[in-house]
Each structure stands twice: as structure tokens, then as C-alpha cells.
Amino acid sequence: MSLFGKKQKETAAVTYISHTGDTQQVLVPVGDSVMEGAISNGINGIVAECGGACQCATCHVYVDESFLARLNPIQENEDEMLNTTFCPRRANSRLGCQIPVTKELDGLIVRTPEAQQ
């Protein structure tokens, strides 16, 4: 570990809670998506079949209500894909691949559905 090395990438804490209540908090680099944060940390409950192209709806998450106002708005394609999720869509449903992690989202809590497909 060099003191003169590259500046550590900025991160934000994201907590993933499974449908059975298993809770994991990880640090996700700012700019990565909520889906990428789950995949790279081996969190079950997110599948991400299409790799983040917003084509498959297998990274469905329920976002904790207290963070909803801070999220980027839902675009049309995500809105349509959310109608194809395996578990029911709710008011706080999002696709993890469409939520870029920002400093403002530090502490974000998302719940993963019982199944993605």
C-alpha cells in the first residue's frame, strides 16, 4: 500500500436485504450500479442475465422508501421492463442496473425479491 498510489475510488455503502432477511452491507464504487455492487460482492438474489442492458428484469429490487426521492428517475424502458418482473412490481420497484450509486445514496437499502425468474 503506497501512500503515493492512486487515489482510492469513492464508494458508498449499500445494504442488500434478502427476502428471508439476510443482510449484507458492502461498499460500492460511485458510478457502479446497484446491480454491479451485488454481483461483484457475490450477493444472491440478483441475477442480471443481460449484464446491465435493461433487457431482462432479473435485477429487480425494492428500494427502501426513505431513499426513493434521491434516486434517478425511471426511464421508459426500465418502466416497461418492470412490468415483466417475476415477483410483483410495487411502488418502490426498480431495476438495480438502472440505479447508479452516488455519494448522496450512501447508506442505500434495497430488498431483493424472493425470485428473479
Next chain:
Amino acid sequence: MPDGVVIVGAGQAGFQVAASLRTEGFDGPVVLIGDEPGLPYQRPPLSKGYLAGKQAIESIALRPTAFYEKQRIELLPGDRVIEIDRGSNWVTLASGRRVQYGTLVLAVGARNRTLSLKGAELDGVRYLRTDAEAVEIKERLAQARDVVVIGGGFIGLELAAAASEHGKSVHVLEALPRLMARVVSPILSDFYRELHTSHGVRISFGVELGEIAGRQGKVSAVVFRDGTAYPADLVLIGVGVVPNLELAREAGLAVANGIAVDEQLRTEDAKIYAIGDCADHPNPYAGARVRIESVQNAVDQAKCIAATIAGRVHSYRSVPWFWTDQFDISLQMVGLSAGYDRIVTRGEPESHKFSVFYFKQERLVAIDSINRPGDHVVGRKLIANGTTVTPEQAADLSVDLKALAAAP
């Protein structure tokens, strides 16, 4: 390991079989053999998000190392199966290692079709298939000035869009009279010609290539058969793929357009399956045997056989879907349009918000959508369920397709 599953090929299909075997509750040994080094990764971002600078190469791994350990998937990267002994159920690897199988999955994929053109070996002539090749193309793009793309299909056009977004002069050469001619209707070919030319990309159709010219071993121009020469310091070739059939053929398995499999994606040897880009399978949406090169096909075929191997026998009948990203436009496709005899559009192409509905003998067989994700999403249902939709209904924006899909 008489009950183990050995998967040959660690691309999207091979990876998915391994992962889905565990979610299906299969508890036996799983070995995943890939000829590339490193962790299995996704290929779509290579020509899309990665080249466009929107996605880091580190982010394309399908899962981290810990996943394979936790799921007890033995990953053997950088090795290759060179022989299948069907009599005693062993495979031999290039490293000399031998592995016994109970079930063998051939997810061997495809390789790039190469051009047998004079000068094709010159420095600066590149193909794209692997992550390493994508990294190299990106480095070369940064240095290049005149980029010539040979092939106006999905990969060629995604490469052209990326090169154009890097500010390069880009010239696409296509042998046929229109873009993506093998898969989309002329309406979409025209739309994409406009899209690319509006970004300054030059496109030549009906091209007959003569040779690739070079200076001191480096590419300098692409020369047509009639002698016209276009300067190039980077030539990117995307002219399709050929399936990897040698291993199956040498093992005595039936091969045609791909490795021949039945409805359950099983070869004539009950212990051997073939899936993904290499599998010639009966597809209910084609009404024929086809080989499909797509993420959807790889993933859904993998899931299908994982369920069968775990004891819940499945026939493959997932709806095919595809996508391509070029510039800021995403084309979403569902169904197989080959052999269509009628098309109608929903929405106006001029509005950059329209879908093309393909009919074959009055049956809806495919929908291609530009900025109409709702049509695509409902289309997956309409086509999967064989819902009756008339061309008149499809073209009429006041007809609610969702209601049609939901009707009993």
C-alpha cells in the same frame, strides 16, 4: 466422477449451466472448462458499453472468484477439451488432464469468420471476439485516424458507432445492398443507414473487396476489386461467426449447421447436450431447426438443460429476443422474422419511435422496436402465447396491445 457434469466452454451458456445446476438443486460435481484465461465474462459489452467508454473492462465478469468457490464449481480456465471418449465417458484436455463425466455439456460457441483476403494478416486488421481483443481495439482506436469497418451487421455497426463516437473517420463496407440484411426489414436497414450517416459514418453497399494494402507490415488502405482504394490505419472486421463443431464431429456426433440436438437440447448421445451458439436445435418460433447466436438463447438453453439434468425434464421453448445498441439508439427485437411475408409499422420511423411487426402466413412472428420498449415487452408475451394480432391491429396506435396480450 460418474455423476458429475462437465461443461465444455465457459462463455455465457457454459457459465449459466453451472450456475443454474446449483439453483436447481443439483449437488454433484460441476466442472467448467474454458479456453480463455480468467473468469467467465459477458461478451455484449465488448462492442457496446466498453468500447463506448461507458463500462469498465473489470465490470464484465459474470461473477467474482468467490462465487465459484461457494457454489463448488470447479473452473478450469485457459484449458481446452481436445477429445471426447464417449465409450468410457472421459474428456481429455490440452493440458493433458483427463476428466470423467456423467453428463457432458458442449457450450463451445463460435469463432469469427475470417476473410481470406490478401493483406488480412497486416498489423492493424482486427477482429472482435474476446475481452483481450476488445482492449486492444480500444487502444488502437485511440491512435487511429481512418477506420474502415468490413461488415454492416450488428457487430460491424456497433464497432462503427463506437469508432465514430471516438471522433474517427469511419467507413463501413457491406457486400449486400443494405445494413443488417440477414435479420431486419428494409425499413430498419434504412433507419440505421440514416442514423450512421447523420453521425458522419460513410457506408458503401454492394462492395466487392480486392485486398487490404499495407506499408511495412502495417495496414494503409482497403482496396475494392475495381481498384478504388480507401485509406485506413485500422480495419475492423465483423463478418459473422462459424460454430465450433470439430470436437463434436470428431466424437462422431451428428453436426449440420451446428451440433444437432433434440427438443431437450440433447445430442444423439443421451449423456451429451449442446447449447448456445453451437447448437442446431428445433425451435418452435422458427418452425424449423436453427442455430441462434444470442445471450437470450445461451441463457435460456442453459437453464433448460440444468433443470433436465437436475431431474425436471424440460423441452426448450423460450421466445428469442435480441438487442443492439448503436449511438444512442437501442433496437429491441423479439421473435424470428425469417420468412416473413408481410410487415406493418406501428408509429412513424421519422419520429424515431416505431416498431416493425413481421407476419408469416398471417401469424405475428417478430417485432423490432426503436424507442418503443412497451411494444417489445408486450411482444414477448404476444409471441410466446401465439396471441392473434392482425396487421391492422398492429399498425393502429389506438389498439391496446397489452389488453390483447392479457385477453384469455
